[in-house]
Amino acid sequence: MPMPSPPNPAGFPVVAQPDVLVVGGTSAAVACALAAREAGASVFLVAPRPYLGDDICAAFRFWPSAPATGLAAEVFGSGAVPPTPLHVKLTLEQRMVEAGIPFLLQVFPCALLQDARGRTGGVLLANRTGRQAILARTVVDASLDGLLSRLAGVPGARTPSGPIPILHTTLCEGGGAAASGPDLLAEPPGFAGPDVTLSARTYRLTVDAGDGSPSALAAAATEASARCWVKGEYRHQSVLTPAPEAPPAATIPDPESCEVGPGRFALSEAVALPGDGQAALTDPVSAMTAGTALGAWLGGRNPPEADRGSLRAVCAGARPLPSGELRTLRDALRPGQAGDMRIELDADALPVLGRFDVVVAGGGTGGVSAAIGAARTGASAAILEITSGLGGVGTMGQIASYWFGNRVGWTSEIDRGVAGLETNPVYAKGTGKWSVAAKSAWYLRTAHGLGVSIWFHTVVAGVWVDGGRVRGVVVAGPLGYGLVEAGCVVDSTGCSDIPAAAGAPTVSIGAEHLAVQGTGLAGIDPGREYRNSDHDFSDDTDIVDTTTFLVAAKLKFRGAFDCGELVDSRERRQIVGDATLGPADFLYERRFPDTICIASSNFDSHGFTIHPVFHLIPPDKQRLWADVPFRCLLPRGLDGVLVTGLGVSAHRDALPVIRMQADVQNQGYAAGRAAAMSARAGIPVRDIDVKALQRHLVDIGNLPERVLTDRDSFPPTDDTLREAVETGGDRLRGLALIFALPDRARPFVRDAFARAASGENRVRLAQILALLGDGDGADVLAESVRAATWDEGWNFRGMHQFGMSLSPLDARIIALGEAGGPDAWPALLGKIATLPADPAFSHCRAVVMACEALHRRHPDPRAAPALAAVLRRPGLGGHAQRDIRAALASLTDDPNENLHRNLALREIHLARGILRCGDPDGIGAEVLRAYADDRRG
Secondary structure (H helix, E strand, O other): OOOOOOOOOEEEEEEEOOOEEEEOOOHHHHHHHHHHHHOOOOEEEEOOOOOOOHHHHOOOOOOOOOOOOOHHHHHHOOOOOOOOHHHHHHHHHHHHHHHOOOEEOOOEEEEEEEOOOOOEEEEEEEEOOEEEEEEOOEEEEOOOOOHHHHHOOOOOEOOOOOEEEEEEEEEEEEOOOOOOOOEEEEOOOOEEOOOOEEEEEEEEEEEEOOOOOHHHHHHHHHHHHHHHOOOOEEEEOOOOEEOOOOOOOOOOOOHHHHEEEOOEEEOOOOEOOOOOHHHHOOOHHHHHHHHHHHHHHHHOOOOOOOOHHHOEEEOOOOEEOOOOEEEEOOOOOOOOEOEOOEEEEOOOEEOEEEEEEEEEEOOOOOHHHHHHHHHOOOOOEEEEOOOOOOOHHHOOOOOOEOOOOOOOOHHHHHHHHHHOOOOOHHHHOOOOEOOHHHHHHHHHHHHHHOOOEEEOOOEEEEEEEEOOEEEEEEEEEOOEEEEEEEEEEEEOOOOOHHHHHHOOOEEOOEOOEOOOOOEEOOEEEOOEOOOOOOOEOOOOOOHHHHHHHHHHHHHHOOOOOEEOOOOEEOOOOEEOEOOOEOHHHHHOOOOOOOEEEEEEEOOOEOOOOOOOHHHHOOOOOOOEEEEEEHHHHOEOOOEOEEEOHHHOOEOOOOHHHHOOHHHHHHHHHHHHHHHHHHHHHOOOHHHOOHHHHHHHHHHOOOOOHHHHOOOOOOOOOHHHHHHHHHHOOOOHHHHHHHHHOHHHHHHHHHHHHHHOOOOHHHHHHHHHHHHOOOOOOHHHHHHHHHHOOOOOOOOOOOOOEOOOOOOHHHHHHHHHHHHOOHHHHHHHHHHHHOOOOOOOHHHHHHHHHHHHHHHHHOOOOOHHHHHHHHHOOOOOOOOOOOOHHHHHHOOOOOOOOOHHHHHHHHHHHHHHHHHHOOOOOOHHHHHHHHHHOOOOO
16 A cells, blocks of 8 residues: 655745736736736736747637727737737737836746635746745736636636537648538638738537546647648647637626635636626637736735745645655746745645656657657557647757758658648658648647647656656646656656756756857748757756747747747756767767667757867768667666657767757657556666667668677777877877777877977877876977967857867867966966957867866966956956846847857856956956856856
8 A cells, every 4th residue: 555755845935926926828917917017016927838928829819809909909900910929929028028027938837825714825836947936915817728726726717528619720821721520610811921821710629628637638639630630731729719609798807806716816718707707808809908907906906915824735636645755846946036935835745647658758859759659569658748739849949951860760751751741842852851830740640649648838847756766747737737657757858857856967067168059949930941040048947048038039030920939959958877978989980789779960069069079170060970879868876767869868069969850759769669668567667678679670770780789899909099099189080089088098198299209299199198187298288388379269159060169279278277287377377468359259268278277286376367357358248148138138130149149158258267266356256146147047
């Protein structure tokens, strides 16, 4: 009999304490927030989607039924033509920014906070950053789905069940064609652009919501999309909207009638209100009128405050976990943002929302493939996806084209299937390009046909760990908040969220290096499927940074039809796996006994490299082939979970070779099948029959037959290593081998250095020795640095960065810092003093790295002042973006903007160097404190 878990009250940070907390991203929610703020109340808003206006843009209500005034007139204009989705989103978000109202996107309520008397005191929230509390005198549920009211057990909160009539609106390119099954109710005016026209159709159909469980509701939503789909569909609404029995009434609900409990109000079409007020909320124009009235009324009130000492979380259907431990993600938005106050809650009781053999977190490039791979074994599978569609960067991220990748096996099956759904002849020919709509539809139809449960707009906020094994995940979304139990979990979040929450070791950008590949999020325009951009940095796991990034991207691409939902980051948090791939594994073409994917690309970096091999020879455009072993998907010390995509165990400079979409699709399929083998047999994932997995992958064409007999080709012989040393100064392959085996290579390098005559070869060998931790060549390096003048440096470049990101002199300076003694300081300080007035980022990075390394061994009080003198130069400081207004002010029209990132990276590196070299004046710490609250991760 399961034993209840011991009491384990968790302390959640209180991140805000407004007068009014608005929960929901509808147009009514924004209207309410703006009016309450104008009336003098402090306001905070949290919304579930990556934008505001989901009652318009998710429910496809672009055609108002009444003349618009006030905020509605800004959103809809004259009403003669429908507003574009981006216009709606941008208008609502910028009104919030202008009013100074803080808001967060992709945040879900998971419990209502009530005191012992039943008075509302705030809301417990869940998101990718974890869980936090916001305390408020008044809470308004202005969500599209009434989730907060459902969690609180409000009698009038609607939970659909059984057969329900719904409305479903689609957009098709050109005239399109009507779906043959459902009833065509209306054909409202479409969207006309310079090159493409979109036609609109609204259908009425009945779907089965079953018992109203999350799985049943997810299946009903998927069924609606599938039944109304036709070739040529461009987009479709992404929520279930029950069809009204009669046209919505125009009666605006009275503010007092919206009160559903002490301190709690409902402004949601999914929550019953007295009279016919609820029906008015299904029309955005009347909903905004109602929101404005309620907000103005609330702003003029001063309701009593809940007893914060007795606050408890109210979550309908909660029950204690049978065993194990609940672990959340990072439970803070910004350290110190709302003071040190914390609130203690009983948090180890959760509703159980479902149970599956395999749960896949993330329905992107690797995730949807994993779910299909698992389902094809007969396993039950679920996808938890944060956006409104499947496919990840290739669909929701708009990068609808391959860049290299090994397009075999499962990937070739995808390509054939997608080509069969295309209407554009270019895409139908299978050229490695596709339309977002066709690929998303193929994934949805294929997964749904196998019985995969697909939960859109759902985020993982924690994990359930029992005895070192992940047994489930804590989710939040429109289908509810609670636990989803799993036989095995595939983490396709790209950020290793689940292993990180479970306490497994992970690697991320931090103090040791600030190399991070660029991030994009471009506009969407019909007729243009591929929109690759690289214009910012963003931490996907920090909801504050993500919100700012999403808002800024919409303003940057304000002329577009719409804006993407998925942050296209190229580097995220990674696991420390049972094996870790490095550059030498690809350059040396290493073989493994447990290969489950063979990837192919070049070192397509969107930033600068940090591996010592690239200090000497830059990565180039040569295509490489890379065997990926199963062990790289397994988080060290943790069972019950595999990781795909950007989260796998590999050196960050090696990731570009294995992260191409075609390869992540094949890797995800293998991970899903492995997870199913573990779950269905009830065995640890490390105990599955890897050879059986490989045989299946060979059978479907993912792998060549050689993998069945491959053995580890490392370590190489001494003769091979000696040959690498003799040619390693000039060949990337040999140099990578030297740094992969430093202890064995060092004697060979030392011998070659002793035999080398003066000249470039001797300096190169001295650099290699230095980077291997040997100071034999320090004098040679010091003389080389002293004699050189500053060469051409490198400034940050995002998109397709090949070649050196350090100049030859930069590389020698870094090596001198690694190997020099006290007598190296004059050469180093001399170079700092002669830096150009506006120095290149790579020059600053080089002198900082050298000073830090040398100061650790041989401290010198002159180092920090020398670096501080550079930082104090005009234009080198003050580039932190500490609020959303600063982020918006830095925007340019360049989709691959680099200037602001370069300025920030240069300033941060100089500040870090000053801090590590003593920071006598505190300038380094001051600058870094500013960047600790920067909105770019």
